Amino acid sequence: MDILTWGRNPWDQAILTHISWDLLWASLFAGVAFLVAHASYMVFSAHRKRHAAETDAMEAARVDLPVRIVRHSLPARVFHWVMAAAMFTLLATAFLPIAGIRFPWVTWHWVAGLVLTGSILFHIVHATVWLDFWSIWVGPRDVPELKAEVLRELGHDVPGPRPGKYPLGNRLYHLAIVATALAVVASGLFMMVRIRTPFVTRNPYLFSDATWGVTYVLHGMAGVGLVGLVIAHVYFAVRPDKWWITKSMILGWITRRQYLEHHDPDRWAAH
């Protein structure tokens, strides 16, 4: 399997052109393999959940909390679904033609790319000004939580710590999606200079052939990476045990019981 595609420019220099499309199938395979492996583990493993009686006791002790706890504000939800629509459009317009389903994809692709760019800019401002910016990021302070989560997954009854607003897996996924999405958006915005759009005058000579090659490879790598990441995201979104999180992204709230069962109120409130 090739990873990169090379060509020779008019000056007979070897230049990168783009990634090998074999990587699309590799990413698809990796995403599905993860899905099967995780689903199998969840069926057969002894991962530890909080006992119902424990949650009952916590709920009885915290009747002061509202019945519905707001998890995602309306602007945050609108951003999420706009970004999701843009992402699916981008992936479909990028990879369906490679898979043999041919249609005029270029305009749809860059328009969806601009929508994604706009939604990310909105998200950065919104998260910085109106949300608890650091609650989604991971750092050294999360090592105890990582250790506790791993032990729970291995069947051990570990008291804490539990997640704040976002589970650790959620935060790690966010980190991965930030890196790949920023790579794909930044490279994609430069690539728009090579096509006809109403926004910029075409300038194929903005970069050297070698730099353009790296830009195309970066865009392709991030793109196929997103295929695997999106498969994983959709998988977790539709898993029955995670459906309460998905529902909160639609309705905006979770129940008091879900809040107490899955989160550490002190850590959520502390951030």
Added chain:
Amino acid sequence: MAVIRDVMPAFELFQPASIDDAQAVLNRYGADAWVLAGGLDSLDWLKDRIKRPQAVVDLGGIPELKGIRPREGGLEIGAMTTLSEVVRHPVIRERYAILLDAAEAAASPQIRNQGTLGGNVSQDTRCWYYRAGWPCYRAGGNICYADTPDAINREHAILDASRCVAVNPSDTAPALLALDAQMVVRTADGGERVVAAEDYFVGPAIDITRMTVLEPGDLLTAIRLPGAWAGARFYFEKVRDRQVWDFALVSVASAMVMDAGGGGSAIERARIAVNGVAARPLRLRAVENLVRGRPRNEATAVVAANLAIEGAQPLRFNAYKVPLMRNLVKRAIRGVEATTWTS
């Protein structure tokens, strides 16, 4: 420009005697197989060493692919029928004269004796950046060298460009669109697919690396001309740099049926196609709709011609194609004798 060398790279040559045998070879080699019809486009590619197939499948020995026969009120022309045979055929001369005009406009008599109708419609673009072997979009790369600020793009596209600005070089293609021809394709799995000529050609927006719908393993076996446009009023004109042996800068083909009830002065229906302006021959549907029911005169021709060029985006050196196409469409509708040229 690529330097043509005398010796081609080695390949396996297959000369099957049937379509089934040809497809067996094509399926065995997949994308590494090359279909050879008349060889006039192929040999350039092979001698330039830009295309390096492992296997070349010469269709010249397959009788099923040759000849012109009547079919359901029209004609079926084998894909390996030479352009000269098309030109000489009495039924084509009598009922489908537009195809005769188009085939006769192709290249030189020697080339028409060797070149086939199937090859003429399936030939690759003549963009010299692409044919020089540079890694452009069409060759699988990430740039169009013809659409750069200092590119020499006098012969390139003014319409329907999507990253690549190459044009389709076929002379017979617009005539086949005007005749509503059907392309018979034997698919790699042995099935048969009949595609309208309009849909046989693929633009870069759909697939930037191909000119036609043919996938590896597919064969164009025949071209069917329906009876619906037989004997219509035809017009074909090809404008080129030299009047012999040259590719079209712009060509136009039209078929018109006049309204018998209205004294024959109004256009009942029309099909109009142009080539040399985009990566595929373009059927001008908007123009066809506009002229339907209108008198065939200068006023109709002018309005239609202006409509035809809407959306044209010339490159640095091919702005001349816009008035050229407008005038050719005008002539195709009004007729050459009474049409004035405008710049």
